[in-house]
Amino acid sequence: MSKYIIEGGNRLRGELDVKGAKNSVLTLLAASVLTEEKVVLRNCPNISDVDTMLKILGKLGCKTQRDKDGTVIIDSSGLSSYKIPCDLAKELRSSIFLLGSLLSRLKRARVVYPGGCDIGLRPIDIHLAGLRELGIKIGEKHGHIDCDCTHARCADIVLDLPSVGATENLIMACVFLDGISVLRNCAKEPEIVDLQNFLNAMGAKVRGAGGSVITVEGVKSLHGVEYTPIPDRIVAGTYLIGAAMCGGELVIGNACAEHISSLIAKIPKSTCKIYPRDDKIFVSSEGRHKAVPKIETMYYPGFPTDLQAQMMALQSISDGTSVIVENIFETRFKTASQLCKMGADITVSGSTAVVRGAERLYGAQVTATDLRGGASLVLAAMAAQGVSEIDDIHHIDRGYEDLAEILPTVGVRISRVG
Ligand code: UD1
Numbered sequence: 249m250s251k252y253i254i255e256g257g258n259r260l261r262g263e264l265d266v267k268g269a270k271n272s273v274l275t276l277l278a279a280s281v282l283t284e285e286k287v288v289l290r291n292c293p294n295i296s297d298v299d300t301m302l303k304i305l306g307k308l309g310c311k312t313q314r315d316k317d318g319t320v321i322i323d324s325s326g327l328s329s330y331k332i333p334c335d336l337a338k339e340l341r342s343s344i345f346l347l348g349s350l351l352s353r354l355k356r357a358r359v360v361y362p363g364g365c366d367i368g369l370r371p372i373d374i375h376l377a378g379l380r381e382l383g384i385k386i387g388e389k390h391g392h393i394d395c396d397c398t399h400a401r402c403a404d405i406v407l408d409l410p411s412v413g414a415t416e417n418l419i420m421a422c423v424f425l426d427g428i429s430v431l432r433n434c435a436k437e438p439e440i441v442d443l444q445n446f447l448n449a450m451g452a453k454v455r456g457a458g459g460s461v462i463t464v465e466g467v468k469s470l471h472g473v474e475y476t477p478i479p480d481r482i483v484a485g486t487y488l489i490g491a492a493m494c495g496g497e498l499v500i501g502n503a504c505a506e507h508i509s510s511l512i513a514k515i516p517k518s519t520c521k522i523y524p525r526d527d528k529i530f531v532s533s534e535g536r537h538k539a540v541p542k543i544e545t546m547y548y549p550g551f552p553t554d555l556q557a558q559m560m561a562l563q564s565i566s567d568g569t570s571v572i573v574e575n576i577f578e579t580r581f582k583t584a585s586q587l588c589k590m591g592a593d594i595t596v597s598g599s600t601a602v603v604r605g606a607e608r609l610y611g612a613q614v615t616a617t618d619l620r621g622g623a624s625l626v627l628a629a630m631a632a633q634g635v636s637e638i639d640d641i642h643h644i645d646r647g648y649e650d651l652a653e654i655l656p657t658v659g660v661r662i663s664r665v666g
Pocket of ligand 1: 435
């Protein structure tokens with residue numbers, strides 16, 4: 249089992265470039281089976297979730313190629329199977345997005361209940377309810393979900409919650425349906441806009457992404473495309489919080505400040521200056537920051553749940569008390585107990601965590617319990633006094649390229665062992 253060893257206390261100096269967004273790339277890979285022609289995705293991150301998705305596509309009969317420069321090519325002309333392999337689907341929640349795209353392409357799909365981080369229940373009832381509204385027959389037995397869209401037709405659907413995955417799945421399920429489908433109460437995340445842009449570049453007619461009503465006008469077929477996904481806002485936000493915690497001067501390249509405006513709004517201006525310019529964000533941080541009194545996760549453009557754990561690490565060394573409310577996933581405070589091993593003072597009660605800022609954190613042996621929680625521990629270790637050891641970093645590998653290769657370029661003392 250690999251682990252990170254981090255000696256904390258160094259200020260950051262230099263530039264880190266952000267790759268394409270994990271949550272876009274995974275969806276676009278699923279969407280790539282909507283055409284028989286080649287799809288080329290540029291600047292994809294070298295992370296294990298992308299590996300898993302490519303393996304799943306391979307098992308379904310697609311040919312995939314991944315170059316060192318981050319280019320991924322998918323040729324799904326040989327797509328032959330509609331059954332997503334159980335073992336791989338359990339590793340990766342995004343495999344559920346193949347439901348919409350496989351149904352559109354092959355008229356049938358079989359999936360198992362998906363996996364991903366253990367951060368709460370993560371049901372898929374909204375996905376399935378929407379598909380049923382489209383006239384898709386769904387049978388559930390022995391943990392499998394069998395879908396048949398022989399009699400599918402466009403519909404006007406209201407989502408119970410603005411679920412990112414359900415919005416994306418339903419858009420993909422509608423692209424070939426005759427007429428205009430209307431999706432209401434959609435998620436507004438930038439990754440949804442990216443999916444719309446990607447599909448429209450392939451010849452689809454999707455409108456309204458970024459707002460709550462999305463329309464999909466059915467087309468006969470889609471063609472191949474070469475596309476560069478949006479930068480990963482969560483990775484950019486993680487680097488920004490890292491600079492705030494460690495101090496120093498960091499340039500975050502290939503980043504979109506607007507996509508993390510809810511984070512930037514919560515970073516104290518007096519001690520941490522942030523200047524977005526073109527596709528870069530300049531961060532200059534000095535001294536101890538004031539604690540943010542309240543942080544509440546919310547659907548986009550609210551504060552992202554995927555940056556909650558990293559923000560908790562920052563609050564754990566800020567001056568004062570911060571109350572963090574997690575509104576999206578039920579069990580997303582598991583990292584609090586690990587941060588406490590490093591000297592943080594955090595009390596969790598249900599969906600609320602109270603973080604009383606400590607003067608400093610100390611190196612300790614801690615365990616990553618999920619992807620973003622793992623990133624939070626890396627940040628805490630970078631800012632701590634002494635040496636930390638972080639176990640179970642396979643969680644971190646799901647969404648961050650090897651941090652032991654990336655972070656030393658800006659002064660972090662980190663190595664990977666095992
Ligand atoms: C996506 C992101 C994930 C992010 C999350 C919220 C990907 C691959 N993952 O996950 O990183 O943390 O958005 O921004 O893009 N819900 C239901 N029923 C459903 C679907 C969702 O009740 O059928 C609930 C969930 O339990 C959760 C909320 O809706 O409370 C939001 O989930 P959703 O937006 O669907 O998240 P994901 O698409 O799984």
